[in-house]
Amino acid sequence: MNTDLFEVWLQFFAGVVPDSVQRPLVLILDRCASHYSAKVVDAAAHFSILLKFLPPTGTHLLQPLNIVVFSTLKNKIRNLIGELVEEEDSGYASISKEDAIAVVGVAWRGTKISHNIERGFKACGPYPLSLDKMGSRLDAFARNGAPRHVQLAASLQMREIVHDEVLTLPASPRKDSSTKRKRVSVGDRLLTHDLLQELGAGKAKRSSGARKKSKHVQLCVPTWYDIMESVLV
Numbered sequence: 001m002n003t004d005l006f007e008v009w010l011q012f013f014a015g016v017v018p019d020s021v022q023r024p025l026v027l028i029l030d031r032c033a034s035h036y037s038a039k040v041v042d043a044a045a046h047f048s049i050l051l052k053f054l055p056p057t058g059t060h061l062l063q064p065l066n067i068v069v070f071s072t073l074k075n076k077i078r079n080l081i082g083e084l085v086e087e088e089d090s091g092y093a094s095i096s097k098e099d100a101i102a103v104v105g106v107a108w109r110g111t112k113i114s115h116n117i118e119r120g121f122k123a124c125g126p127y128p129l130s131l132d133k134m135g136s137r138l139d140a141f142a143r144n145g146a147p148r149h150v151q152l153a154a155s156l157q158m159r160e161i162v163h164d165e166v167l168t169l170p171a172s173p174r175k176d177s178s179t180k181r182k183r184v185s186v187g188d189r190l191l192t193h194d195l196l197q198e199l200g201a202g203k204a205k206r207s208s209g210a211r212k213k214s215k216h217v218q219l220c221v222p223t224w225y226d227i228m229e230s231v232l233v
Contacts, residue, residue, distance in 0.1 A: 003037040010040065014047035023048040028126060029191070030059050041193055051191035061137045064120025072116055076107035 001009075010027075017025060027049050029035050035051070044051050059066050080103045081095060095103070125133030 001032065001034045003034050003040060006034045007037070007039055007043050010043045010047060010049060014049060025049045026052055028052050028054060028063075030054050030063060031056065035191065036196065036199070038193065038196055041191060041196065044191070053191065061140075062124050062126075062134065064117060064124050064126065067123055068116045068120035069111075069113065073107055073111050073113075076111055077103060080107055 013027065014025070025048060027044070029051055031053060035053075041051070054062055084095065084099070084103070085093075121127045122130075123133065124137060125131065
């Protein structure tokens with residue numbers, strides 16, 4: 001996916017949604033770089049589409065394709081490849097591009113894509129809109145991990161000791177906090193021209209700061225007189 005293809009896809013998306021559906025439409029996006037463009041914003045405004053970003057690192061919680069569709073499809077592809085490789089008489093040592101495409105086609109046809117897409121949206125909460133579903137996804141993420149009372153196995157404890165006391169390099173000197181780079185977050189925000197200008201202003205500020213630093217760097221090139229004087233001394 002790139003910006004030009006995404007702009008064309010927006011036109012396709014607006015065309016397949018029935019006119020009976022009230023505008024504006026809300027399109028939920030991840031943080032892919034192809035979604036950042038003034039042309040994309042203009043196209044979305046033309047087709048009455050609001051572009052809404054998912055929070056950072058939240059696709060595995062809130063993106064329907066990641067929750068249901070991709071996992072099911074990947075499992076089918078993995079099983080089909082396993083069957084090809086593990087055949088006793090004519091098992092494959094490697095998978096060619098043609099065979100890989102054929103495997104994906106069989107897996108796609110064997111997966112209930114439309115049904116799984118509906119399940120994904122329902123499970124994540126975007127449609128039907130459900131704050132309870134979204135909250136349950138967040139709770140599942142918060143509960144992930146081992147309880148505090150569970151102790152690490154001896155092998156894992158030894159691995160941490162080796163990592164911390166043997167393999168860890170000395171800490172690098174801390175940089176001046178005043179020069180810390182600031183990032184503009186686009187998570188959970190609508191993509192507009194103002195947001196694009198904010199992103200552009202941040203990049204311009206960083207580049208101008210780099211130019212200012214380079215002006216203060218002076219190269220001390222010795223002259224022929226300096227070289228002769230040092231030799232004679």
